[in-house]
Amino acid sequence: MDGQLDTRLRVNTLRGGEKVAEPAESKKDVPLESSIPGTVPLESLLLTEELCRRPSRPPQYEKENRALVALASALADSPRTILQTLAETILEVTQSDSSGVSLLTPDGKRFYWPALAGRWTPHIGGGTPRDFGPCGDVLDRNMALLMRHWEWRYTYFSPISPPVEEGLLLPFYVEGKAVGTIWVVMHETHRKFDAEDKRLLTGLGKFASTAYQTLASIDELRLQISEREKAEVAVRELANGLETQVRVRTQELERSTRDLLDTNKELGREIAERKRAEQELRRSEAFLTEGQRLSRVGSFSWRVETGEITWSEELYRIFELNRDGRVTLELIGSRVHPEDIPLLNDMIARARGTGSDFEYEHRLLMPNHSVKYLHLVGHGRRDRHGQLVYIGAAQDVTEHRLSEETLGKARAELAHMARITSLGALTASIAHEVNQPLSGIVTNASTCLRMLTLDPPNVDGARETARRTIRDGNRASDVITRLRALFSKKHTVAEQVDLNDATREVIALSLSELQRNRVILRCELADDLPLVTGDRVQLQQVILNFLRNGSDAMNSVHDRPRELLIRTEQDKGDRALLSVKDAGIGFDPQSMDKLFQAFYTTKNDGMGIGLSVSRSIIEQHGGRLWATLNDGPGATFAFSVPGAANT
Amino acid sequence: MDSLQENLAGEYPLVAVVDDDESVRESLPDLLREFGFATHCFSSAEEFLTSDSLVQTGCLILDIAMPGMTGFDLQRELKLRGHSIPIIFISAHKDEVVRRRAFQQGAVEFLFKPFSDTALLQALNTALRVR
Numbered sequence: 001m002d003g004q005l006d007t008r009l010r011v012n013t014l015r016g017g018e019k020v021a022e023p024a025e026s027k028k029d030v031p032l033e034s035s036i037p038g039t040v041p042l043e044s045l046l047l048t049e050e051l052c053r054r055p056s057r058p059p060q061y062e063k064e065n066r067a068l069v070a071l072a073s074a075l076a077d078s079p080r081t082i083l084q085t086l087a088e089t090i091l092e093v094t095q096s097d098s099s100g101v102s103l104l105t106p107d108g109k110r111f112y113w114p115a116l117a118g119r120w121t122p123h124i125g126g127g128t129p130r131d132f133g134p135c136g137d138v139l140d141r142n143m144a145l146l147m148r149h150w151e152w153r154y155t156y157f158s159p160i161s162p163p164v165e166e167g168l169l170l171p172f173y174v175e176g177k178a179v180g181t182i183w184v185v186m187h188e189t190h191r192k193f194d195a196e197d198k199r200l201l202t203g204l205g206k207f208a209s210t211a212y213q214t215l216a217s218i219d220e221l222r223l224q225i226s227e228r229e230k231a232e233v234a235v236r237e238l239a240n241g242l243e244t245q246v247r248v249r250t251q252e253l254e255r256s257t258r259d260l261l262d263t264n265k266e267l268g269r270e271i272a273e274r275k276r277a278e279q280e281l282r283r284s285e286a287f288l289t290e291g292q293r294l295s296r297v298g299s300f301s302w303r304v305e306t307g308e309i310t311w312s313e314e315l316y317r318i319f320e321l322n323r324d325g326r327v328t329l330e331l332i333g334s335r336v337h338p339e340d341i342p343l344l345n346d347m348i349a350r351a352r353g354t355g356s357d358f359e360y361e362h363r364l365l366m367p368n369h370s371v372k373y374l375h376l377v378g379h380g381r382r383d384r385h386g387q388l389v390y391i392g393a394a395q396d397v398t399e400h401r402l403s404e405e406t407l408g409k410a411r412a413e414l415a416h417m418a419r420i421t422s423l424g425a426l427t428a429s430i431a432h433e434v435n436q437p438l439s440g441i442v443t444n445a446s447t448c449l450r451m452l453t454l455d456p457p458n459v460d461g462a463r464e465t466a467r468r469t470i471r472d473g474n475r476a477s478d479v480i481t482r483l484r485a486l487f488s489k490k491h492t493v494a495e496q497v498d499l500n501d502a503t504r505e506v507i508a509l510s511l512s513e514l515q516r517n518r519v520i521l522r523c524e525l526a527d528d529l530p531l532v533t534g535d536r537v538q539l540q541q542v543i544l545n546f547l548r549n550g551s552d553a554m555n556s557v558h559d560r561p562r563e564l565l566i567r568t569e570q571d572k573g574d575r576a577l578l579s580v581k582d583a584g585i586g587f588d589p590q591s592m593d594k595l596f597q598a599f600y601t602t603k604n605d606g607m608g609i610g611l612s613v614s615r616s617i618i619e620q621h622g623g624r625l626w627a628t629l630n631d632g633p634g635a636t637f638a639f640s641v642p643g644a645a646n647t
Numbered sequence: 648m649d650s651l652q653e654n655l656a657g658e659y660p661l662v663a664v665v666d667d668d669e670s671v672r673e674s675l676p677d678l679l680r681e682f683g684f685a686t687h688c689f690s691s692a693e694e695f696l697t698s699d700s701l702v703q704t705g706c707l708i709l710d711i712a713m714p715g716m717t718g719f720d721l722q723r724e725l726k727l728r729g730h731s732i733p734i735i736f737i738s739a740h741k742d743e744v745v746r747r748r749a750f751q752q753g754a755v756e757f758l759f760k761p762f763s764d765t766a767l768l769q770a771l772n773t774a775l776r777v778r
Contacts, residue, residue, distance in 0.1 A: 432712070435739035439760035440670030446764035447678040465677060472670050515714045516740070 040153040042137060047146040047166065056195040060093075061375065061400060062359065064200060067093050068297060069377055069393045071207055075288075079218055082211045083115035086182070090204055091117040094197045096184035097162075101208065102127070102135045103180040111135045111180070119162060119187060128154070134169055135181045142178065144170045144198055162187040168197055172205040174213055182208050203295060210291035217284035224277045228270055289313045296396040302378070304352055304388040318374065318396045320366055337363035337371065347376075355380045355388050361397070373401040432512045433479045440472035479509075496644050497536045499568050499576050500525040506543045507566070514564070519551050524567040530643030532576050534621040539641075542614040542625070546580035546637050549610065553584025553634065560633065571640045575623070579638035586635045587627070614639075660705030660775060665689045665721065666737070667713045671760075675708065678764060682771070692716035696724065704732050706774045711738040711745060722752055733774035737762065 067089050074085045083101050091099040098118035102111040105127075112127035130136050134150045148166045151157035157164070169183040182205055184197065289312065292298055298315030302308075309327040316323050319335050329348065336344050340362035347360050357379050364372040378392035448465040451458040503525060514521055532539075547564065554562040563583045571577035618625040623641030630636055662684045664675050669690075676686040687704075689695040693716055695707075711718040718736055725732060736749045739760040746757045756770035 431741060432739045435741075435760045436668045437670055439668075439737075439739060439762070440674045442761035442763065443671070443674035443678050447674065447681055450678070450681045450764070461677070465674070468670070468673060472674075475670070512712065512739075516712050520714075 042153060045147045045150055045153055047148055048144065051144075051146055051168075051193065051195050051198055054192060054194040059196055059199065059400075061395075061397065063093060064203060065297075065375060065377055065393065065395055068203070068207065068295065069299075069379070071211075072297075072299060072393065073379075073391065075211055075214060079211075079215060082215065083208075084117070086204065086208060086211060087115040087117040090182060090184060090201070093200050093204070094168075094184045094193075095191065096193075096197075097187045098185040099183065101180060101182050103212075104130065104178075118185075120160070120185065123160060126160075128156075134167065134183075138169045138171050138181050139178045142171060144168065144201070146193060165189055166193060168193045168201065170198070170201045170205050172208045172212070174209055179212065180208070206291060206294050210287055213287040214284050217280055217287065221277055221280045221284075224273055224280070228273050228277070232270070293317070297393050298395075299391070299393050302351075302390040302392075304355075304390065306387075315394060318372065318394065319364065335364050335366070337365040339363070351378065351380065351388075351390060355382075372396055372398045433509065434476055437472040437475040437479070441469050441476070444469040444472065494533055495536060496531045497534055497539060498529070498531055499539065499578055500529055502536055502540050503543055503566065503568060503578065506540050506547065510544060510547050514547065514551055517551050517555065517562070519554060519562045519564050521547075522563065522565045524565065526567075526569045528570055529568050529576050530570060530574050530645065532621070532641045533644040534641065535617075538617045539621070542617055542639060543578065543580075545610040545614050546578075549637065550580050550582035550584065550634075553582050553586070555584075557584060557633075574643040574645055575640050576643055577638060577640040579636050581630060581634065581636040583630075583632070583634040586629050586633065589629060611637075661685045661687060661700060661703045662706045662708060662771070663687050663689065663695060663700055663704040663732075664708045665692055665695045665713075665718075666708075666710035667691060668710065668739075671710070671737075678767070682768060684771070692718070692721035692724075695721065701730065706771060707732045707734045709734050709736055711736055711749075712740060719749075719752070722749075722754070726753075735767075735770045735774055 071082075071085060071089055075082050078085075087099050087101055090096075096118065098116065098120035100113050100116040100120065102113055104110075105112055109130050110127050111130060111133065113124060116124045128135055130139075133154055134145070134147055137147075138145050146166060146168050147164075149164055150167065151160070151163055165186045165188055167183055167185040169181045171178040171181050173179065182201060184193070184201065186193070292312055292314035296314065296318070298318055299312045300315055301310045307328065309329070309332075311319075311327050313323070319332070321327075321331070321335070325331065333341065333344060343360060343362045347358055350356070351358060358376070359378070360376045362374055362376070364374055366372065373396070375395045375397045376392065377394075378390045380388055380390050383389050444465045448462045448469065451462040451465065503523075507521065507523065511521070543566075547566065550564045551562075554564070560583060565581040566578070567581075568576065568578050615625045618639045618641060621641045623639055625637070625639040627635055627637050662679050664672060664679075664686060666672055666675075666688075667690055672688045672690065676688055679686045687698070687700045689698065691713060692709075695701065709718045709721060716724070718738075722734055725734075733755045734753075735756045735758065736746075736754050737758045737760055738745065741759050746759075749757050755774040758766060758770060
């Protein structure tokens with residue numbers, strides 16, 4: 001068989017499989033009469049551009065990776081049900097209500113649904129016409145489409161319940177030709193699809209293509225194997241017949257010899273068949289390799305007792321190693337970034353010790369000194385002989401990491417800018433903080449001089465005032481130190497931070513400003529607060545921001561005490577929670593989303609950077625930040641970050 | 648110079664200091680005593696208002712920014728109660744607007760912290776002369 005396979009033939013054999021559902025007779029497409037283009041134009045249903053505008057969920061690479069690993073192992077273990085597994089995986093990673101895979105029929109006139117998951121599962125085997133339906137639209141436009149209520153246009157969907165609130169569809173291709181779509185549907189309004197869903201579907205679409213080709217190859221292989229078996233039976237029958245003939249009819253020896261020659265020919269044909277089968281197997285391997293290359297995922301197996309390691313081609317490519325050499329832990333170690341060697345050792349020790357699943361991310365240092373980031377997931381299991389074998393996948397996530405690093409730098413710049421901005425607002429209170437001890441110093445020194453110029457000099461009094469001068473000098477110096485810490489550092493520093501201490505420092509710096517604004521600050525700091533890991537100064541920025549926001553929100557309050565309550569407490573799962581509750585004007589719950597957008601402000605003199613920077617700082621610390629309206633007047637702003645033991 | 652205050656007031660006048668900052672409350676009385684004044688310190692306006700010293704005070708050295716009642720609040724309250732104690736405001740917050748406002752409301756002098764001993768002495772002389 002040459003390289004140019006007929007796609008139709010493949011679909012035919014694919015449909016010949018046992019478990020891939022065929023379009024059932026009872027679920028035929030709705031007759032064409034009802035699918036005459038109606039009054040609802042397609043454009044009025046399309047929302048595709050919304051995808052970019054909607055706030056996107058953060059990418060969940062770990063979840064995605066696990067899903068891909070599960071799919072890869074499902075493809076190896078039970079390829080027959082791979083499309084159903086794919087539909088279920090899509091449903092899970094996108095958290096949608098229904099999902100499915102649509103394939104073009106061999107005659108290219110219809111789509112049918114071999115696999116559905118979620119609420120539409122009962123409709124497996126149904127389908128839509130090629131030229132008047134959502135899947136067809138996707139193929140016509142050759143792009144992902146987000147559509148609402150397509151039953152308004154394609155009225156034959158009306159009996160299919162529940163109806164579509166919105167659906168996201170993506171084409172997938174085999175050898176450059178679109179052969180089907182994968183799609184997700186929400187039946188309710190509680191969640192809307194966003195760019196992250198499109199990204200997830202795109203990744204899974206590549207897998208769908210691989211799975212489709214693998215299935216097709218397997219089917220062809222099976223056909224060829226059955227051909228070969230038939231040939232073998234024929235050979236056996238011929239041989240049997242031959243024996244009889246030899247025994248009974250030696251006179252027909254000549255004829256039998258001719259039959260034998262035929263048999264040889266048959267055998268020759270069989271060998272050719274087998275060669276073809278092998279070629280097919282290689283092709284299906286090639287498809288898998290191609291899928292791995294596209295998604296930059298390599299797979300591996302590791303037999304822990306013998307140290308035997310097998311890599312897929314993509315892993316050799318990621319490690320930039322030749323396929324000739326034997327893969328050993330030492331060889332891997334030679335590519336791992338020296339700073340991450342302890343991670344590797346830890347992983348090996350854990351795998352040998354517990355045999356439990358592992359997930360790591362470490363760096364590789366290439367001979368040309370470039371650095372790659374590798375995300376590794378391993379699943380450990382015992383084989384028949386009780387030996388521990390790890391099967392896993394490794395993804396080159398360098399691009400993600402580099403863009404995250406760039407983002408981190410931009411974030412640091414922004415945080416620094418916010419810091420400088422608040423510097424202006426703080427100048428007044430800084431002067432106040434420094435002038436207080438300076439005042440003591442000048443007065444004490446004056447008194448001291450006067451006492452010494454008396455006749456006789458009052459040495460004891462002078463000594464006491466000199467001592468106080470020194471103490472006030474130290475106070476002034478402390479103030480300067482705190483300010484330096486708050487405004488000088490620019491890059492993120494990870495250290496163990498006691499949030500209570502950090503909070504006390506911020507309070508010390510802002511107390512006089514709060515007092516000037518007549519704010520009564522109450523402080524409830526928990527004794528059992530876990531330490532957190534992070535950048536002390538950035539966290540203090542957030543606390544300072546909370547305090548200033550709370551204080552500003554009470555500027556116009558005259559009929560009740562301007563109370564500000566700052567508390568720390570231990571949160572669920574060994575996290576540290578800090579909240580600042582004010583009695584101010586609160587905020588409009590309608591604009592809750594906007595609250596955290598950069599440059600959104602309700603203040604006349606505000607820049608609107610504070611809360612958005614605060615949130616990104618907290619997210620960078622693996623935590624979350626939120627705002628709630630109080631039962632009484634005012635609002636509470638809070639964040640929760642993981643304790644140091646968890647990070 | 649030490650006897651000047653005595654001559655002007657006919658007795659050692661009591662100078663009251665009201666400031667929430669401890670280092671001021673510690674350092675200022677010693678200097679005032681060196682000048683020859685009797686002094687009494689209070690950490691808040693409320694404390695001063697409820698003290699016995701109120702009627703004897705010849706001059707008040709008053710901080711502007713304090714938790715609770717501010718210096719201005721105390722100035723207004725004293726006026727309402729009919730006490731005309733000369734006031735020297737002191738503030739660590741260098742704000743000319745506040746200073747002008749203080750003078751408009753009848754302050755004798757306004758000193759930004761840190762201030763020199765001679766500036767303080769001049770202010771006290773002015774205040775006691777007013778009295």
